[in-house]
Every structure is written in structure tokens, then in C-alpha cells.
Amino acid sequence: MTSSASKFYTIFVFVCLALLLISICEVEAKVCQKRSKTWSGPCLNTGNCKRQCVDVENATFGACHRQGFGFACFCYKKC
Template identity: 35%
Template sequence: MAKYTGFLALLICLFLVAATEIQMVEGKYCWKKSGKWNGPCQYSYKCSYHCKHYYGAKYGICKKYKPWGHKYYWAKYACYCYSPCHY
């Protein structure tokens, strides 16, 4: 009887560890460049406020990007909005 009790206790512990690991998995965030942002993006906290206000996004950050069709390789900054992905 003691062997089965120990095995059952170990099985319950493994189940609890697995259940907590499943709950800690975070969802992925999808990004989208803000179309309403004017000018260069210098401060991420302003971009974050902009994304929350206009798009209802979780947050926003200023991030480097290379404009399409531009022959020079310097990077510019743009405001990108992040929100949970909907598949």
C-alpha cells in the first residue's frame, strides 16, 4: 500500500508542475507600423501612448526600419504597435 501511495503522490506532483507550466505560457504579440504617427519616433513612451489611444494596442515602441526602395542604408525610427495576435 505504501508503494502505491508514494507513486500516487509523485504523479500528483508532476501533474501540478505541468499545470502551472501551462498557465505561465505567454501569448505572442503581433506588430504593426503605426500609420497615424507623424515625424521620427524618438521616445518609446510617446509611441506607447499613441498606440494605446488610437489602436487599442498593448504597447508601442520606437524601432529601426529601412524604407522600401531607398538606396541608402541608414536606419530610421518608426512607431510600431504591439497587440495580442488573433489567429
């Protein structure tokens, strides 16, 4: 009985570690930054930029960043 319990425990620990490694690998997905295709004018409000990127361009996030002499809206998507 002790031998089978030991085998079960070993297999259980191995499966848990495998699942943990898989979840860690998925978290490290690359994110690509691209200038918004639908935003026009200077980007002065990151909240509006984020909303535009998420709602219109199906991105995961958006933010205003300096580009040249002004600010532009950039969208972030999984690569």
C-alpha cells in the same frame, strides 16, 4: 495507508507538472509588430509612441524604430 499516500503524491506531482507546462506554453505567445495607424510624423520619443499604441490601438507595447531615413512608431500586439 502508505500506498494511498504514495498515489496521492504521484497525482499531485503530475498535476503540478501539467500546470507548469501549460503556463510555459502561454508565455511563448507570438507578438506581431505593425506600424502605428494613428501616429503621425517622425517618432522621436518611445514613451509617447508606447502610450499611443497602448491607449489608442490596444497594443501591449510600442516603440520608435528606424524606417527608411527616419523613425516610425511601431505597435506590438499578440498575433
